[in-house]
Amino acid sequence: MKIALVHRRFTTNGGTERYLVGLARFLVTEGHAVSVLCNDVREDLRAEPGVEFVHLPMWRPAKALSLAWSVRRALGKRSFDAVMGLGRHGGHHLYRAGGGSHLDYLRRSHALRRWLSPSDWIDLALDRSAVRSARICIANSNLGAEGLRDDYGARRVEVVYNGVDLARFRPDEQVRAAVRSELGAAGNVAVFVGNGFARKGLDVAIAALPADWALWVVGGDAPVAAPPRVRFLGSQPQPERFLQAADVLLLPTRYDPFANVCLEAMACGIPALTTSSNGAAEVLPEPWMICDSAGAYAAALTRLTPELGARCRAVAECFPPERSYRRALALLLEASS
CATH class of the missing domain: 3.40.50.2000 (Glycogen Phosphorylase B;)
Structure with a gap:
């Protein structure tokens, strides 16, 4: 044909x-x-x-x-x-x-x-x-x-x-250790991945970040004003390395029919927290992972468990x-x- x-x-x-x-x-x-x-x-x-x-x-x-x-x-x-x-x-x-x-x-x-x-x-x-x-x-x-x-x-x-490419996006403890060592990460780390920071809701991600968390921002936009624990890493050819090394994805997008980075994060074994204006919210394993305010993100970060990461990987394997x-x-x- x-x-x-x-x-x-x-x-x-x-x-x-x-x-x-x-x-x-x-x-x-x-x-x-x-x-x-x-x-x-x-x-x-x-x-x-x-x-x-x-x-x-x-x-x-x-x-x-x-x-x-x-x-x-x-x-x-x-x-x-x-x-x-x-x-x-x-x-x-x-x-x-x-x-x-x-x-x-x-x-x-x-x-x-x-x-x-x-x-x-x-x-x-x-x-x-x-x-x-x-x-x-x-x-x-x-x-x-x-x-x-x-x-x-x-x-x-x-x-x-x-x-989602399940071979490329997968949990990898060696990569996790290497990236965290390179970036000097010792505690909890959230990652934000995407271009178009305004539409993707970076301002909400920064506002929601607890004092004991760091945030890695992967995307090609110019850095915005943010506290030192927010690191701008620019556009990256291998975003999976940062998903594998982080503890959670934050994507407070204002509109996305289906942000594939959420599925990629779950394939890497980390939870994805996003908004109801993201079609990817339809495949999240827990309803509280859908967050439509900075307060909801902050509350969701207190509920993360290693078992949830394994469940997220299992969901990704269905796609x-x-x-x-x-x-x-x-x-x-x-x-x-």
């Missing part, structure tokens, strides 16, 4: 991008002819076995609009049995809305903004078009599915939870990536028939 996968980038920097690379490899092993339509391919992935790359031109300043135009032009010139989109482009049989509803994102993350920017209006129009033109949409949580139905009237939405890929393939075949 000739399958087209459409997204802006083919790389492993980002949750949707890692999903795309993994899905492409899975489809190749299943015997399908895979074409990836994208604007940018990471250099070391250009020779990906079994994958054909089709370049999508994109121009400033209207990058989103020009990419959508390039997608429709490429699909009009080539013939595919099935097309799956992973971005707001339109023209797909199956659309995986990994970012949920953009309207819901704006509503939850920018509630105090009076005016939307021109780029916001463009993203909303493209988002609505991608959802309404697809025969089937995939959401990675019930939270994301609700936004697609309520905001855009999606005709059919299927929830397919993300998977191998292949399970998500196989379900996506089944829906793609259905949508294209």
Whole structure:
């Protein structure tokens, strides 16, 4: 079967991008002819076995609009049995809305903004078009599915939870000891992982931190004002090392359809504390791990036990990536028939 996968980038920097690379490899092993339509391919992935790359031109300043135009032009010139989109482009049989509803994102993350920017209006129009033109949409949580139905009237939405690389993200006592030694950590350590500190709620994580806890911040944003026990480590190519070395993940995100770092933390054997505005909250083993205030985080930190870490790993083991890929393939075949 000739399958087209459409997204802006083919790389492993980002949750949707890692999903795309993994899905492409899975489809190749299943015997399908895979074409990836994208604007940018990471250099070391250009020779990906079994994958054909089709370049999508994109121009400033209207990058989103020009990419959508390039997608429709490429699909009009080539013939595919099935097309799956992973971005707001339109023209797909199956659309995986990994970012949920953009309207819901704006509503939850920018509630105090009076005016939307021109780029916001463009993203909303493209988002609505991608959802309404697809025969089937995939959401990675019930939270994301609700936004697609309520905001855009999606005709059919299927929830397919993300998977996690259980070999890469796993408990490792040697790594834990090495990283804690490198960073001089002697006591309790929480970790925050993510870019976009404002949306991810770093301010809440800092406010919730008890006096006897340290906080490691892994992310590419510029450091913010914080007490000395908060350490900014920048963007890290191996975030699993810090998850393996910490005692808990704090992610007070203001909106995330499904923050995969929560599943990655649990796979590393540490609890993930996050908000009800994160679809990953749907798979947490305890309801008190869902925290919507700094006080709730502080209280949850007093309830952590080694046994909880083992339970979190067991939950993560229920979400191998292949399970998500196989379900996506089944829906793609259905949508294209």
